Amino acid sequence: MKKITTLLVAILALFALNVQGQNAWINEVHYDNAGADAxxxxxxxxxDPGSYTLSLFQVDLYNGNNGAVYGTHTLDGFTVGNTVGNFTIYYKYISGIQNGAPDGMALSYNGTLITGQFLSYEGSFDGVGGPADGVTSTDIGVSETSGTLDTESLQLTGNGVQYSSFTWTGPTTSNAGTLNTGQSLSSGPLPEPTNYPTAFTATPLGNMVDIAWTDATGAQLPGAYVVYISDQDNIVAPVDGTPVPDDLDLSDGAGAKNVNFGDEAYTFAGLSTNTLYYFAIYPYTNGGATIDFKTDGTxxxxxxxxxxxxxxxxxxxxxMAWTPVSVTGDQVWVIDGFGVGGSDCAKMSGYSGVSNENEDWLISPPMNLDAYTNENLTFYTAMNYTGPDLVVKYSTDYDGGGDPSTASWTDISATLSAGGWAWTPSGDVDLSGVSGTNVYLAFVYTSTSSGSATWEVDNVLVTGDGADPTGxxxxxxxxxxxxxxxEWIELYNNTAGPIEISGWFLQDHDNNTIPIAIPDGTVLSPDQYYTIAIATDGSFPFVPDLDGTLQGGFALNNGGDDVNLYNLGRLQADIVPYLDDPPWPTEPDGDGPSLSLLxxxxxxxxGxxxxxxxxxxxxxxxxxxFPPVPTILVSSPIGGEIWDQGSTHDITWSTIVYTGQIKIELIDTNTWTPQLLVSNxxxxxxxxxxxxxxxxxxxxDYVIRISDLASGPVGE
Structure with missing residues (x-):
């Protein structure tokens, strides 16, 4: 009996080790991308997966809104990838992984959560039900957006043999079934990288800066790099053992981005314009507490x-404020979903069963190039099939009326796509010799009955040196x-000059919503108001200057939202982050009045x-x-004067938004009986x-009272 008991204890101990001792972790995830999720x-x-029953490993997908499980996948349904030493990689393409924010996933074995494997993205939440019941998720600290490529993912990088040794990074190119870029499985930390990368450059592109380099070489390659950015010359080298998290909130003038070995480029976007930025790059190996940066040398x-x-x-x-104009033919410019990076683009083809004769223009909103110097144009084109080349033009006398033949146009020389749908950068097109307050660009497509190529245009950018429009x-x-x-919003030109706002747009806090674009030809005169309808139930109370509800657009949240105004360069021209709590006034939240700037x-x-x-x-x-109240201000006497009988004194006053006929009275404050001194x-x-x-x-006890003859303002 004693032997049986001992054996039973040993079996139970082994079973406990089998449940609690799995060394397994979620290594890569992709859940959101441009266009339909793919x-x-x-x-x-x-x-050592052979030591376990694969079907007992399970990934549960958790909904961050209610904490509940919305999908379950056991690893016997995963595809087996590479094996590295004692480690095997498993992956599965799962349609319908939610986009946050937040959502998450848990890895368990035999119904028990593996320690540290209730992970989430775009925030944290408490699990309800399933293996993560009552557990607070760990936010991995990186996320995907509707601009992420469907070939990218979030993934661990670094060196080690346990989850805690690695660092989440991305989005970067996916490596399903293989080790991630910059990831190695070793029981000991790798030494620091042998060398720095070379050919490190920073190229400005409007309010973006493209960073590029050539990967480091040597006996020990880096797993990744951290790239620092600052608007001050104060970048400090990282410290071994302390990972540098991604920091893309550059409102404080500084930030950082981890980039996997092999990518050799990154773009910092949304920067302040006309600002000098400093950059530095440090390669590293490993991750977590064993991260090892190269910091010696320069x-x-x-x-x-x-x-x-x-x-x-x-x-x-x-x-937005671009205008497609069809001169000849039935085919027209359309928006298509095969742009640069999988985003949308402008597309034109004269083919519909057969080639057709077409002339179609795609015309920009006007630009005031007199406000800038050193103007530069870049764009991308893609082309396929046979037909005439796309032509790029500009005009300084087009009136925006729709008929381009009424204006003179000048051809622009740029690099265009050679075919095969290859997206091709135009190169820098110098516009510094072009002047005018209403300069238009146009992409002109033509086709014939014997040839109709398909042309696509994307990412049209004009930059220059000058102040961003304000006011x-x-x-x-x-x-x-x-x-x-x-719902509606009112804009106001708070300057002494006219402001062209064609192509400007409004958006709420969610930059994935369709914005409301201000149409071509919209100029605000000094002190002019401009009203925009945002949402309606069909009974709008007045005729707005722009009915934004026709554009799809968005609706404002009652509990608080951001109202963003962006200019033609997509730079933020104004923002109101209103709330319905003090110090913001609460009455506009359903009581009737609007939220009005004082x-x-x-x-x-x-607020x-x-x-x-x-x-x-x-x-x-x-x-x-809040129009000023008509007011009369008595400036003399002001009180305390002693005026003698028989003397003469000037009674003086000023007015605010008031003109009219007045009377002046002397009031004895003991009786408040007025004595008329002069009238009309x-x-x-x-x-x-x-x-x-x-x-x-x-x-x-006398006072002087000046008042309107009838019932207007009174001054004393």
Whole structure:
């Protein structure tokens, strides 16, 4: 009996080790990309998989909204990838992995969560049910967006034999079934990289900077690099044992990005314009607590100065303020989903069963090139099939009326695609010799009955040296009208000159929503208001200057949202991050009034500078939010003067938004009985001489009152 008991204990101990001792982890995931989600995938690495029952390993997909499991996948249904030493890689393409934010996944064995393997992206949450019940997920710290390529993923990099040795990075090129770029499985940490990368460059492209380098060589290659950016010459080398997390919030002027070995490039976007930036790159091996940076010697550095973005268009949302004009033929420019990086682009083909004769123009909104110097144009084209070349032109006298033949156009020389759908950069096109306040670009497509190529255009960018346009203010917001929402936004030109806002657009906090674009030919005069309908239930209370509801657009959140205004270069021209909690006024959240800026000169990002509109149920669309009250201000006497009987003194005053006929009275405050001194004089005189009669009763309780003859303002 004693032997049986001992054997049973031994069996139970082995079983416990089998349950608790698995060395397995989630190694790679892809869940979101441009266009329809594709190649969604999860990859797992298991040490000594032959020691376990593969079907007992399980990946549960968790919904971050309610914490519940929405999908279960056992590893016997995964594809077997490479084996490296005692480790085997398994992966599975899983359609429908949710995009956050947040969502997550858990890896378990025999129903028990493997330690540290309840992972999430775009935030953390508590699991409800399944192996992660009651466990708080660990945010992996990197994420994908609707701009991620379907050939990319989030993945671990570094060296080690346990999950804690690696660092999440990406999105970067997917390696399903193989070790990730910059990942190695070794029981001991790798030494630091032998060399730095070479040919490290920083190339400005408007408010973006392209960083490029040639991978490091030598006996020990890096697994990855950390690239630093700063608007000050103050970059400090990283410290061994302390991973540097990705930091792409550059509002403080500094950031960092981890890039896998082999990628050799990264683009920092959304930078401040006309700003000098500093860059440095450090290679490293391993990850986590064993990360080892090369910091001896001199790390490669570079600088770049951003420029203003005059115009940018990638056709990802709509035509915005671009205008397709069909001169000949039935075929027209369309937006297609095969642009650079899998995004949308502009496309034109004259083929429809047979080749057809066509002439079709795609014309930009106007640009004020007089406000810039050193202007430069870049774009991408792709082409296939046989037909005439695409022609690029500009005009300084086109009136935006739709018929390009009414204007003179000049050809632009640029590199175009040679065919085979190859996306081809145009190279730098110098526009510094072009001047004018209304300069248009055009892509002109032609085809014949014997040849009709297909041409695609994407990422049209014009940069220059100059100040970004300012002065257009988000001045009033109706985000929650009583009853059915009738939402609108008012812009105001707070300058002394006209501002062209063609191609500008509005968007809320979600940059994946379709923006509301301001059409070609829209110029705001000084002090002009411009109203834009955002959402309607069919009973809009006034006629807006722009009905944005026809563009699809977005709706504003009642509990708070961001109202973003972007200019033609897609640079943020203004933002109002409103809330419905103090210091923001609460009455606009459904009580009737609009959210109204107290003064266009105030900082409209601060809640204390806003108030509920004076109008209870509409606001003041198209007019001043808080017009000054007509006022008369008495400037003499001011109180405390001693004026003698028989003397003469000037009574003076000023007015605010008031003109009219006034009367001046002397008031004894003991009785408040008025004594008329003069009547029916113009307020514009601003002064009147009073000769005090010798018979005037003496006293020290007199005041001067100046008032409108009827019922206007009163000054004392």
């Amino acid at each position: 190649n969604e995938m999860i990859e797992v690495i298991i040490e 790390a490669p550095t570079a600088t770049a100065t951003t420029t203003s973005v005059v115009m940018y268009e990638d056709f990802d949302w709509s035509w 257009v203010v988000i001045n009033e917001i109706m985000y929650n009208s009583p009853g059915a929402d009738e 003064d266009p000169d105030l900082d409209n990002s601060l 204390e500078n806003w108030a509920a509109s004076l109008q209870a149920n509409l606001g003041s669309p198209g007019s001043e939010n 004089i113009s307020s514009s005189l601003n002064t009147w001489s009073w000769s005090i009669m010798s018979s005037q009763a003496a006293g020290d």
